[in-house]
Amino acid sequence: MITPISDDLDSRVRAAAMSWLRQRCTAANPVIRRDELLRFQFEGRTLPLIDNRLGIRKPRGMVAALSILTTYTSDSARAQYDDTVGPDSILRYKFQGDPRHYTNTSLRKALELQVPLLWFYGIQQSLYLPFFPVWIVAIEPELSQVAVVLDEAQRHLELDRPISLVERHYAERITKQRLHQPIFRQRVIEAYQTRCAICHLRHRSLLDAAHIEPFSPGFAEL
Structure with missing residues (x-):
């Protein structure tokens, strides 16, 4: 018989996972390997932070999802689930298969309970950049997706109405500063094997990545 995880234990799992990630993923080494995520230790037992087969992780006994994962794909390949940014500049994460599947139901529960999640974004095969805490702020069943925010100030956005211009710009x-730019930086650094393309410096914390030209009209303003 499975003993359900209590609300207190659920919050301890999330707090422990985020505390471990803050210590493990530093400015000098912000990425984490798949095998490390599968070996996470919680109170003397192994509790994987990602699912070995699925993109949504809901540990047995927990009610709401603990983490979501975006698989790495090369520029020439298309991801199995096309996670996107909506016209309101809020991130979307796709359901996996049948909307009634327990993993998708666990995303709905995360919205209902307003619990924070972990998001692991693939930058190479089996190598991820973690974003946390993130929150689900809306379910969009007609598009088989949920809306996800990276900032606590956005937790109470009401996406069933048009958001204001100020909210959209924010x-x-x-999205650019906390998701796109870090992902771009890490993918470039990993592609160049943590070595500057000009001077061959190998000190990761001193390296950065940049487009030769701005990739969008407003990029230079950030």
Whole structure:
């Protein structure tokens, strides 16, 4: 018989996972390997932070999802689930298969309970950049997806109405600064094997990545 995880234990799992990630993923080494995520230790037992087969992780006994994962794909390949940014500049994460599947139901529960999640974004095969805490702020069943925010100030957005221009600009800035730019930086650094393309410096914390030209009209303003 499975003993359900209590609300207190659920919050301890999330707090422990985030505390471990803050210590493990530093400015000098912000990425984490798949095998490390599968070996996470919680109170003397192994509790994987990602699912070995699925993109949504809901540990047995927990009610709501603990983490979501975006698989790495090369520029020439298309992801199995096309996670996107909506016209309101809020991130979307796709359901996996049948919307009634327990993993998708666990995303709905995360919204209902307003619990924070972990998001692991693939930058190479089996190598991820973690984002946490993130929150689900809306379910969009007609598109088989949920809306996800990276900032606590956005937790109470009501996406069933048009968001204001100020809210959209803020969401766009957060998405660029906290998601797109870190992902771009890490993918470039990993592609160049943590070595500067000009001077061959190998000190990761001193390296950065940049487009030769701005990739969007407003990029230079950030």
